[in-house]
Amino acid sequence: MSSLIASVPVFVFLVVPTLIVLPMAFTGSRYITFPPQQLSTEAVTGFFSDQAWMSALSASLQAAGVAVAIAVLLGGTAAVALHGRTFPGKAAITGLLLAPMIVPAVVLALAFYQFFISVGMVGTVLPIGLAHAVIAVPYAFLTVRASLAGLNPALVRSASSLGAGAFSVMRFVYLPVIRPGLIAGALFAFSVSIDETVIALFLQSPNATTLPVKMFTDIQYNLTPKIAVSSAMLVTVATLGLLVQVCFTIRRRSVARLLPLTAPEQTG
Amino acid sequence: MTSTVTPAAASASAGADAPRRRRPRGTWLLLLAPVLAFDAVLFLTPLGKLVAASTHGDAYQRVLKDPLVSRSLLNTFEISALSTLATVVLGYLLAVVIWRRGPLARVILFALVLLPFWTGVLVKNFAWAVLLQDNGLVNTALQGLGITDAPVALLHNRFAVVVGMVHYLLPYAVFPIFAALAAIDDRLELAARSLGAGEASIFRRIILPLTVPGVSAAGLLVFIISTGFFITPVVLGGPGDMMIANQIDFYARQLTDFAGASALALLLTVIVSVFVAIYQRILRAGGEYEAG
Numbered sequence: 001m002s003s004l005i006a007s008v009p010v011f012v013f014l015v016v017p018t019l020i021v022l023p024m025a026f027t028g029s030r031y032i033t034f035p036p037q038q039l040s041t042e043a044v045t046g047f048f049s050d051q052a053w054m055s056a057l058s059a060s061l062q063a064a065g066v067a068v069a070i071a072v073l074l075g076g077t078a079a080v081a082l083h084g085r086t087f088p089g090k091a092a093i094t095g096l097l098l099a100p101m102i103v104p105a106v107v108l109a110l111a112f113y114q115f116f117i118s119v120g121m122v123g124t125v126l127p128i129g130l131a132h133a134v135i136a137v138p139y140a141f142l143t144v145r146a147s148l149a150g151l152n153p154a155l156v157r158s159a160s161s162l163g164a165g166a167f168s169v170m171r172f173v174y175l176p177v178i179r180p181g182l183i184a185g186a187l188f189a190f191s192v193s194i195d196e197t198v199i200a201l202f203l204q205s206p207n208a209t210t211l212p213v214k215m216f217t218d219i220q221y222n223l224t225p226k227i228a229v230s231s232a233m234l235v236t237v238a239t240l241g242l243l244v245q246v247c248f249t250i251r252r253r254s255v256a257r258l259l260p261l262t263a264p265e266q267t268g
Numbered sequence: 269m270t271s272t273v274t275p276a277a278a279s280a281s282a283g284a285d286a287p288r289r290r291r292p293r294g295t296w297l298l299l300l301a302p303v304l305a306f307d308a309v310l311f312l313t314p315l316g317k318l319v320a321a322s323t324h325g326d327a328y329q330r331v332l333k334d335p336l337v338s339r340s341l342l343n344t345f346e347i348s349a350l351s352t353l354a355t356v357v358l359g360y361l362l363a364v365v366i367w368r369r370g371p372l373a374r375v376i377l378f379a380l381v382l383l384p385f386w387t388g389v390l391v392k393n394f395a396w397a398v399l400l401q402d403n404g405l406v407n408t409a410l411q412g413l414g415i416t417d418a419p420v421a422l423l424h425n426r427f428a429v430v431v432g433m434v435h436y437l438l439p440y441a442v443f444p445i446f447a448a449l450a451a452i453d454d455r456l457e458l459a460a461r462s463l464g465a466g467e468a469s470i471f472r473r474i475i476l477p478l479t480v481p482g483v484s485a486a487g488l489l490v491f492i493i494s495t496g497f498f499i500t501p502v503v504l505g506g507p508g509d510m511m512i513a514n515q516i517d518f519y520a521r522q523l524t525d526f527a528g529a530s531a532l533a534l535l536l537t538v539i540v541s542v543f544v545a546i547y548q549r550i551l552r553a554g555g556e557y558e559a560g
Contacts, residue, residue: 195391
């Protein structure tokens, strides 16, 4: 019982900083304090009519689009390819697939920076999206692999023995099983890309400044309500992700199922 | 659905039946090729270029002689150790509380842990900057309670960095510790109680020893993530709280010394890899521990 009481401040510590950005987005004053002095939607309308913030939002969505598409496609196919198969070198391949999660973001940022300059790909959102795809692929791979854990490989063999071709096996055996994994993988990839700051900071250009990079730059000078609006949007995305994850958890009746998805990642 | 098949049983049957497999042999290679090609071009090649860049001139010697680098290495170690300690203690408390609840309360409490987990670091750092500023909620509360008369400097110092980092890291500690708790056989506690053990001795002699692998895994995981922190020291810290990631950025984007930056980046990667290797060893040992 005493541990329950002691944990209340820790839960408050955990949740409050995430939640206060919502009311802060509706503050009336130019500089931010919490609790807000007067409420208004000025900052919200200001945010959506601000050219710089809108182009940052659009850059972020484009990068996330590239990252999600690549991560789901490549992570999904990799998980299916390795499912129920043992061969020498499998551990090494799995290690390679997961390695981008372990390399610190700043190291990747520097590597990508030098790489994209050397191949002449700078100044657009595409390199940011590709870089985000590299760190998002492992997430999609893990979620799809987790959804395949319940699939008996004998099912695949019996389908082929009954005359199903590779395409039919994919369409009728794998796809229904991996669909939740694909959705979760897409969500993780989106979340990874939309919040990623360090790589996007290194690869930024006047035409390709993502939302977190714009926030990072602005926070260092001023705590303005527009940063709060941007934060509130990101918290909304996070809440949606959380809801989907909780729904999956309840359906699977096991919190432990979440664990494979919480591997090392990101940079604070 | 055959969802009752365990992964172990599934792979065993796959092994036994492998010679009779009728799936076209090349299909899985075709499925694997795109991701391998992608990682080769966009992951291994950039890292290879980084390694090559670090060997230009005397980058390693130059970097290691820089007093700013030793300072930021020391900072990284101090801040990471402090944050890890606080995170593991608080994470243990949260994990125990969640573990003691029923299924519904568990989901709700887990959601409270997962919300910040899903939220990006900038949102959290921004919130802390607002909360910890001179006229922020924390200072107002401290003055309202009569603890201080004037605002306390809570922002742009090491305290703020550790607060921000612990907030970011807590979910990463809760999950492994909770997994270790969930693996404990309920009957152990029952048996101990029937033999007259009190709450304190059950915790000290059963729960704590059985969760040691989970706690070490959590501590290492949190420490590994800590060493790469970049944003939080800039937003919440002062000039003296620069960590190794900030030093890499400084070398690359301020000094445009890419050889030096690459050398530092490789140094960081090697340090992290060592800890990752130990972490994986603990995870494996933890698995045997649960089985036995």
